[in-house]
Amino acid sequence: MARTTQQNSNESANLLPASSHTYNGNGNTSSISITQAKARGLRNKHFPGLGTYDEHIHVDDVQLSKAAHALERQNHPHEMLGPWMASSICGNDILSSCFYSIGLVTSYAGQLAPLCFLLVGLILYLFRSVYGEAITAIPVNGGTYTLLINTTSKAVAAAAACLSVLAYIATGVVSAVTACNYLHAVLPDLIDVPIAACCLLSLFALVVGMGLKESAGVAMVICAVHVLTFFVLLSLGFLYVIFNNLGELPANLLLPFPDVAVTTAKNGGEIEGAVGAVGEDMLPGSIGTALIFGCAAGLLGVSGFETSSQYVESQKPGVFLLTLKYMQQAVCVFNPLLSLLSIAVLPVPVITAFSQTVLERVAHTIGDWVQATLGLGPHTGPGSTVDFGKFLRIWVSLDAFVVLSGAVLTAYVGIDGLLYSMSMDGCLPSFLLARNAWRGTDHYIILSYLALAISQVLLTGGDVEALAGVYAFSFLGVMALFAAGCAMLKVKRSQLPRDVVAPWSHVIGGGAAVLLAFLVNLQSQSEYLLYFLLYLAGVGMLTFLMFQRVRLLKVLIYFSPPSVAALLVEKLLALRSDRVVFFCKDPKDLYILNKALTYVRANESTVHHVTVVHCRGEGVGQEDGEGKAGAKAVEMIDRMYPAIRVSMVQVHRAFTPEVVEALSKILDVGREHMFISCPDGKHPIDKLRGVRVITH
Template sequence: MSRPLELKSVYNEKDGTPAYLEEQEVSEASQHASRWIAIEPPQSLRNRPRIPHSHSGPPSFRDSQFDVILRRQRMRPTEGGGLKLTALPSRFLNLPNDFEFAGWGSVSRITLDKEDQKAGEERLSEIRGQSVLGQFTASALAGNAVLGSVFYALPAVVAVSSVYSPISLFIATLVLFLWRPIMEELVSALPLSGAPYTYILNVSTKSLALVGAALLLLDFASTAVVSAATAASYLAGEVTLPFPPFVGAISVIVVFTLVSLAGLKESARIALVVLSFHLATMAVLIVSSSIYWGKTGVDQLRDNWYAGSAPSASVAARHIFNGFCLGMLGLTGVECTPSYVGRIKKGQFPLVLRNLHIPAIILNCLIMVMVLAVVPLKAVHEGANVLSVLAQIAAGQWLRTWVVVDAIIVLCGGVFTGIFSACELLEQLALHRVLPKVFLQALPRTKAPYFSVLSFVAFAGVVYASAGADLTVISNMFSLVWLTVMSLFPLALLLLKFSRGRLPRNSSTPLAVVVAAAAVSAVVFAGNIAVDPATAGYFAAYFIGIVTVFTATQNKIHLLRWVYWVYDQYPRLHSWKLTKTWGCKLIDLMTSLKRQPVCILVKTDEINHLFHMILYVRKNEETSCVKMVFFNEGEEGVPSELEANAKILDEAFPEITIDLVIVDAAFEPANVIALSHRLQISTSLMLMTCPGPAFPYSIAELGTRIICL
């Protein structure tokens, strides 16, 4: 029996690459000794005492830990590139194997120059300068949708809850106390725009995050359409329009599309003026109704109670529950606030939630009591515009006209809320390569993302048209969409606590509160379906349609491969000039899409950790090019096994080229952005591990994505 082959560790003096010689090659190497130099152990190991071992067998693991062991790897070009050799055949009949497999990765060391550093500092200043909204302007953006919901939530609640409506609305508005700490913790941990899509993206898979994005987009479209259609309906209930109500709704959307294109600051100020006018109107309405109630006494309230009270306690409880389920619509719009949290000044978000919640409790409950105390129950059920009827009885035509004008204006503000929140979401989807880069284009003067605005308005128009311009259909579907979106917040926080427990945050929500919020969402969702089962069909149709589109855009290369595979099954198509040209263009498109790089920011050389990061990229990003980046700072230097392990992973994933990039700079936001400028890779496509409590920077400043604990 021949003895085991002895491995010699030597370097090639010419190009510095490691050479691995087996026994039969040792004699040849000794004859050309000038071409080879022996490897010396690292300085840290030279002074350590050697542990003697027996010559009767190979060294033990304890013995070999002091030896320098170089892994045998395939020959590859030192400068990177070149085809990875593989025995696996291509699944395509007319394409060589090199289409399936990426090239070899390279190892490089870079220093950020002055141009890169300047770009990083300018971009960081721009990010910090985006936080321009204080508590009142930020509240106004969503406040018109939240506080304007009294115009469509109250009639819906009265229809199912009758005289128990104030109780139902009070319970429904109190439920938001469960969500406020959840949303505050999420925002403090991940102060990123596009939430809860970005929350789920940083704590789970991209596929699950896209489900959340689909729900959000549908919610924002429903907010815009319902607000515009309700405004047109309110106007049609007061005057005879020369055109159908749906034309009025479309006109409202068009007008606020132009307002949105004016830019963020100007739109926020307009929203604040609109909200202030609405609050003043509601205050006058409440005072006038209170005076009228004081003059007329409780007779009307008593008559309404006798006319609408349930025959038994169980029926009354059922009415209250149904009203509670629909009464949650009185809080629609609050889910939009985390979507633009990146624009809100630091520490102001909890105040924004407070500014939206407390007025919602007062307005919904108090006005509902006034309606039952002043307006006959029959008129409440039959009237299209409940609040305008209340204003007519309490103070006369002048207040009714005022309320109608306010309804139209504030509901139009809800249209802007939907448009603005959707633009923030579409921007995030474009940064993550789910949507084309054209969604990032903005007007040079106002910086408004015009393509996102126009695309979203077109989508809202499709939703409205496909529902037959029926406000009832859109409203019923809206209730389920909103509840599903609200359920994403406790889900995201549960995943955050489990998967990203080390992430710094300002508060911690008890687990019981998170579970309670999720349970309430499920109960209210089921209750809304029980009230009107047809709503589930509309919701499912729109939701499946959007998810299908997002899935297709996320898996572009995979779908193109299927298209080419079908084309490849017909050899005759390759002989026709037209189809052959088409096939070549399809190959070029797939190749260009695959070569869009992604960065992973590493801080260790542990191969299991690096493996899981590469595995995340393969499952969640369509790319065959990964830049493994290590910021070399301090005295520790580059981990000893990083280069070797990067090469092993480069060999383990033949479909991905893994380039190791060592950056001689500190790991801080300005340098990360500078590297993004140097490599021409967006920071949103730079993936990192979860920072700990001692991490001094904000995730919002880095702009990176967290993919592992």
């Protein structure tokens, strides 16, 4: 590699910021004392100096070959997941959710619960194309966070990530508690549900900490056994319904719809829980309340639909769309049928009373009928050696425990990747990036998740409805933001190629549906809003402090005595030492350059140096007119933003993923600090491995 640099020597005095620092002509700064600055009433601002605009980099063939090998090792094409293994990982999550959602939906919708699950499947059909367009356009791990950070601002993406963190915490805790509820049904004298849930969460923290993350092969076995369990239960249940004159279904259809508790303003606007009389705090049951509140609760049964987007980079081409298809079809088949079976086997009041272990009760009832039908006699009789009801109940309960435990593991894997990405982007403290020297795992992330999850179990006492309320608010918020992100993708990143184009009706309809569900849950589960806000405030405050740490330091400097202020200034200068790279196709375009600098100033408070990189191809001379015009444009932008140093580097290679990888090593800048204007599709964004799209 050959590098040549021509220092710019035209410093302009009128660009210096308020005289708290002066530029000495060689790229360094000299500062007046804090005491002098305060005495003169000046703001203490760091001027990083002007950049260089005529630097050239020649990437040789050896460096390019090393970069190509590095990319090949990162992609691991031989280890990528096929459709069945990839679907099994997220399938365990979404198929396990019916264990705790059927009873909850029935408590709101009564006999219309199966129809509510069908309507939820329709909403997922809308989101199938929404997720398909967004993730095939930006096929990078991270889900909602990655979509929004490439289409909106870093702050919006971080806010969505906070909701995703809460969703992962809640779904992991709900899965752990429900798994232990089903185990408690088998071993009632040995299992204390909250303690067992904490132990289960701790066990999987140890498993993930040892490096044994999600195994696709094991996940596929668990999913296959789980589907077999459902198939056996539905088949025997179908026979039960046929030979028992539709079972409890006719009687349940005649029941009135459940009244729904809502939150209303009373006593001069004070918000109270819904415990009042009918017409005031209780909505009389009707078809409308059953469908609206039932569908809102039914969205809890699609936990895991977003999971596939968290490991899309590990999937073979075209597999992601298949995972969405299989999940949506599974939700439309199993959830309504299992809900219908429960209503046909058990009275609605029983389903509501045992909402946390409904399928265990269904299995026991069907098993007893099978035993009696086969002529084995009562299981308590002296001649009976088979208790098929107990056997089927234990089978379903153990299946629930295993598959829900798999969902806990999936939550750990998902939160690990999300928090690591946020820490790399500066949204969370960098200590979370520390790796365990023994196992190479992110132990601080794992322990942080474990602490938050256990605190949620203890705070709610293992109440699934309370946990479901926290999950509903966070998950629905994430889904709504994803729909908004897809809309932004259509408008602002239309040049990105994609395999699916979601109709605007799907984007608007899906977004409106989850927003309505959010508002409905706000009315019906307002008593759990405090838990949601408590955890959101904790995660959000940490993220806010990370975003505002530079401004907070400046405030502390202003109000601190000189000795302390001097130390804080050193800390501030060390903090504002990051460098980012912006790949620009046409460096003469002042509009694009200005948008890039505006984005950096608004979203990257720790950046003091922006390097504009222009890949101009081979065989172009260093003194051509286009290069000089680009250098002048970058110099103009540099003078417009005195708080950020802007330089230009011209690379004598065509823009390729291999060149990006090589420049990351040459310039010593990580991929998370490399930005680009919207590519034209010649090089898919996933091949650039983490480069962020920040402009049109």
